[in-house]
Amino acid sequence: MNHPTLIPDPMMNYPKLFMAAIAVAVGLPHATAADVPTLTVSVDRPGARISETMYGVFFEDINFGADGGLYAELVKNRSFEFPDSMMAWRKISGSAEIQDTNPFSAANPHYLRLIPSGGRASIANEGFRGIGLKQGDAYDFSAQIRAVSNAPAIRVELADENGKVVASAQLAAATNAWSRQTVVLTPNSTVQKGHLIVTVDGGGAVDFDMVSLFPQKTWKGRKNGLRADMVQMLADLKPSFLRFPGGCIVEGSDLEKRYQWKTTIGPVEERKLIINRWNYEFRHRPTPDYFQSFGLGFFEFFQVAEDIGAEPMPILNCGMACQFNTGQLVPLDQLDPYVQDALDLIEFANGPVTSTWGAKRAAMGHPEPFNLKMLGIGNEQWGPQFVERYPIFAKAIKAKYPQIQLIAGAGPSPADDRYVYLAPKLAELKVDIIDEHCYGNPIWFLANANRYDNYDRNGPKIFMGEYAGQSVAIVSPDNRNNLECAIAEAAYMTGLERNADVVTMSSYAPLFGHVDAWQWTPNLIWADNLRVQPTPNYYVQQLFSVNRGEMVLPVKLVGVDVNSNPVGGIALGTFNTAAEFRNLAVTANGDTLLKSDFSDDTAGWSTNRGQWRVRDGVLQQTETRAPAAISAGKTDWRDYTLNVQARKNRGAEGFLITVRQVDSENCIVWNLGSFGNRFHSLQHRLGQQDHLKAQVPGSIEPDRWYDIRVQLKGSQVDCFLDDSLVHSIELPPVKTQRLYASATRDEKAGDIILKVVNPGEQVNPLQVHLDGLAQVRAGARATVLTGESGDAVNTLDEPNRIAPRTASVTVNGPRFRYDSPARSLSVIRIPVR
Numbered sequence: 001m002n003h004p005t006l007i008p009d010p011m012m013n014y015p016k017l018f019m020a021a022i023a024v025a026v027g028l029p030h031a032t033a034a035d036v037p038t039l040t041v042s043v044d045r046p047g048a049r050i051s052e053t054m055y056g057v058f059f060e061d062i063n064f065g066a067d068g069g070l071y072a073e074l075v076k077n078r079s080f081e082f083p084d085s086m087m088a089w090r091k092i093s094g095s096a097e098i099q100d101t102n103p104f105s106a107a108n109p110h111y112l113r114l115i116p117s118g119g120r121a122s123i124a125n126e127g128f129r130g131i132g133l134k135q136g137d138a139y140d141f142s143a144q145i146r147a148v149s150n151a152p153a154i155r156v157e158l159a160d161e162n163g164k165v166v167a168s169a170q171l172a173a174a175t176n177a178w179s180r181q182t183v184v185l186t187p188n189s190t191v192q193k194g195h196l197i198v199t200v201d202g203g204g205a206v207d208f209d210m211v212s213l214f215p216q217k218t219w220k221g222r223k224n225g226l227r228a229d230m231v232q233m234l235a236d237l238k239p240s241f242l243r244f245p246g247g248c249i250v251e252g253s254d255l256e257k258r259y260q261w262k263t264t265i266g267p268v269e270e271r272k273l274i275i276n277r278w279n280y281e282f283r284h285r286p287t288p289d290y291f292q293s294f295g296l297g298f299f300e301f302f303q304v305a306e307d308i309g310a311e312p313m314p315i316l317n318c319g320m321a322c323q324f325n326t327g328q329l330v331p332l333d334q335l336d337p338y339v340q341d342a343l344d345l346i347e348f349a350n351g352p353v354t355s356t357w358g359a360k361r362a363a364m365g366h367p368e369p370f371n372l373k374m375l376g377i378g379n380e381q382w383g384p385q386f387v388e389r390y391p392i393f394a395k396a397i398k399a400k401y402p403q404i405q406l407i408a409g410a411g412p413s414p415a416d417d418r419y420v421y422l423a424p425k426l427a428e429l430k431v432d433i434i435d436e437h438c439y440g441n442p443i444w445f446l447a448n449a450n451r452y453d454n455y456d457r458n459g460p461k462i463f464m465g466e467y468a469g470q471s472v473a474i475v476s477p478d479n480r481n482n483l484e485c486a487i488a489e490a491a492y493m494t495g496l497e498r499n500a501d502v503v504t505m506s507s508y509a510p511l512f513g514h515v516d517a518w519q520w521t522p523n524l525i526w527a528d529n530l531r532v533q534p535t536p537n538y539y540v541q542q543l544f545s546v547n548r549g550e551m552v553l554p555v556k557l558v559g560v561d562v563n564s565n566p567v568g569g570i571a572l573g574t575f576n577t578a579a580e581f582r583n584l585a586v587t588a589n590g591d592t593l594l595k596s597d598f599s600d601d602t603a604g605w606s607t608n609r610g611q612w613r614v615r616d617g618v619l620q621q622t623e624t625r626a627p628a629a630i631s632a633g634k635t636d637w638r639d640y641t642l643n644v645q646a647r648k649n650r651g652a653e654g655f656l657i658t659v660r661q662v663d664s665e666n667c668i669v670w671n672l673g674s675f676g677n678r679f680h681s682l683q684h685r686l687g688q689q690d691h692l693k694a695q696v697p698g699s700i701e702p703d704r705w706y707d708i709r710v711q712l713k714g715s716q717v718d719c720f721l722d723d724s725l726v727h728s729i730e731l732p733p734v735k736t737q738r739l740y741a742s743a744t745r746d747e748k749a750g751d752i753i754l755k756v757v758n759p760g761e762q763v764n765p766l767q768v769h770l771d772g773l774a775q776v777r778a779g780a781r782a783t784v785l786t787g788e789s790g791d792a793v794n795t796l797d798e799p800n801r802i803a804p805r806t807a808s809v810t811v812n813g814p815r816f817r818y819d820s821p822a823r824s825l826s827v828i829r830i831p832v833r
Helices: 016-023 228-237 298-307 336-350 356-363 384-400 417-428 442-447 483-498 536-546
Strands: 038-042 055-058 089-093 095-099 111-115 120-125 131-133 139-149 153-159 165-171 179-185 191-201 205-215 241-244 311-316 374-377 405-409 433-440 461-469 503-508 512-514 525-527 532-534 555-558 569-575 577-588 591-596 606-609 612-615 618-621 627-632 641-651 655-663 666-673 679-686 689-697 705-713 716-721 724-730 740-746 751-758 764-771 781-785 805-808 815-820 824-831
Touching (some): 038 751, 055 228, 055 536, 089 095, 095 120, 139 153, 139 165, 165 191, 191 205, 228 298, 228 525, 228 536, 241 298, 241 503, 298 311, 298 336, 336 384, 405 461, 417 433, 433 442, 442 461, 442 679, 461 483, 483 503, 483 740, 483 751, 483 781, 483 824, 536 781, 536 824, 555 740, 569 577, 569 606, 569 618, 569 641, 627 655, 641 655, 655 705, 666 705, 666 716, 679 716, 689 724, 751 764, 751 815, 815 824
Parallel strands (some): 038 764, 055 241, 055 503, 311 374, 405 433, 433 461, 512 525
Antiparallel strands (some): 038 555, 089 120, 095 111, 120 191, 131 191, 139 179, 139 205, 153 191, 569 627, 569 655, 577 618, 606 627, 612 618, 641 705, 655 666, 705 716, 716 724, 740 751, 751 824, 764 815, 781 805, 781 824
16 A cells, blocks of 8 residues: 555654654643643543444545546546547447447447458557556457458457557457457556557457457456545544445436446346546546446445445435536326335345345345445435425325434535525434534634534434545645645544534545546545545544544543634625625725725726626626626725615625635625525625625616615624614624544453544643542553644645654553644543543
8 A cells, every 4th residue: 555554663754843743742740830721530420421433434436436546447438428439449440330239238239330441440548548567567458349341350458658669469259249348458668648559450240249349357356446545545534434326416417317326236237328427528527438337336336335344425416416517307196216215225135045136136246234324314405396296205104114314414514505404304304313414614624613512412313424524725735635625624523523412424525536527626625547545534534534543432522722813804705696886985993994996997806706807986796607706905904884875786695795704615605596586695705604694675777876884893793774673693703623522432442542633833732630530541642643844745746745643652650741732633542541
């Protein structure tokens, strides 16, 4: 493996800042200085047991995660079933024709006919952004081949980026019936982005289908299996569950393109290819060549979950297409086939070999049941349509399989109007487990580490099913997965762990990303055609997983709160609307902080998005197809009043008036004419998450000037439209902490496990009190993940740059001091038995 083990050789070649941190954990017989925070752990009053499924992984076929990633097939469009049947193939010579008469498989009816011209016909396959080959490794080539006329010679070659052949072999002469031909190829050099060449020499014509190239070194050596290094990365996480197959691909952009598990099992040539949900331009990353062959299907998902010791967690379509796309719905009276799919899946996983679907599982080589315990109904749905559909599934499944735990998502965000509506509805429906999602900036995770402290202890359990910190614009893989995000996630995870009586599962998302074929960042594990690379976030997940413990120990942190004032500048904006602004003034205590009559230009303003210009004393925004914003002021402005006049020219909604803007991800937005010009909404934007704080019916008329006023005083926000008070609400400032912590007990090892997170730029001392504990044993050790800057990332060339280091620490008693390094997660294991 090219990633470091969790515990390196002790005391060897550690960074200086890590060694400094380890050196300061010493016994403290006397009280520390008053400004040193205190962590009190109630060792003698254990809390909830921690779910064995607390930390798992979520797989979705995004970023070439399956085809081109985990599934080790190296040939793209192997059965010529892409809508452009020759996509990924390049004709070199002769004639190449797509046929569908008398195919090898009716499920995949297209095949290629090669007809030599001048005695030769050749084609080349580009693979998935190239074909990675390792010198000396063996690769199995196979294809279904049929001679149409004569029996010309067939040659298979592997070539590097420059066309140099690195492996070559001849196939046996083809017959006039479909037959599977195989040959082993062994490259004489390592190639990062090679290609496969198939050549027909001599007179005649030959048909080809299911053209395939697999490394022999697959996970567990399974023929035509999974990429070994990528599965090993999953196994090393010690995940307690595997959620699959998604994600939005469960839904499909429309229902015809949804993921249907029954088409993903059985012989691979009978698994019908479909377009991937991510086959479109997403965040300026076009992927027209993204399809699903289902070589990695539901059987393989169950199998790999079993391999790595993880509970399988399949997610099924609930009769709703992706609501970010068509939102297509199956009528309620036509849901029976979808419900039956769920019942049949449980039988496929758990049924005896004498059952219909249990027999199909056994025929694939697994007569023993997979012991499925939980099932997700829908992925990331919201609204009354989902509330109508979920009970239909639950009633049927619980009637036949009452032991199966059902999971239902609460929408794509953790606090917006969709979540506010759906979460209590799911509680009313007595959903077993509610799946919450959040992709946000680090500040959201820091501010929400206490999110579950006040959840109903008698309500549904919580699955934090998709989350990841995002601190940079998603424009380059170089921006992926920095240390700042990883440490913020670690702080949040201490809250998950402290509330283990409510939170039963969690998983980072997405899991895999190919550096040359990604649509989304960040991702937990990155790969190219030959290598895999763990991220700092990967190590956070690993450290929590392998140091879970069985029992929560209550903790109390004192002296860690960070006081933040309600401060920030202003911004004007629109959403899919062209508008004008004039006569702007910002005043505070009789002083003018900013005044603009827009008589000349936008000096002093910063354009974030949109088309802005000044004309005749009016600031105009002319873009109607996207959000637009222009900002001004200082981030330390406190109590002030903003006055401005605004007029809508055309478009779907109204105006965005932003105050207390520290940056575009930390501000308060008054959204006039929001949600299709139906409401006036006050939203607190925190780390890419819009928290709906107030909403009243209202719309913005075109060609009319409105007087807008927002008054800020302390935590109070008052919003006026034409001198009428629309909102009056208290919005306290965001609260974060200098340190975050959780504690558990490992009953098997006899250890107390402390997890301490310091997201700041300075070393933070911490006094630790292990209450109820008379003494500790020797052998305490700390594993620390840290780095020189929050922007630090791992790369494929430097996969070990940010990685955990472990060393012994001296803990002389139940009271000791630990200096937490800047930007760090520390896992301290203290033997007590």
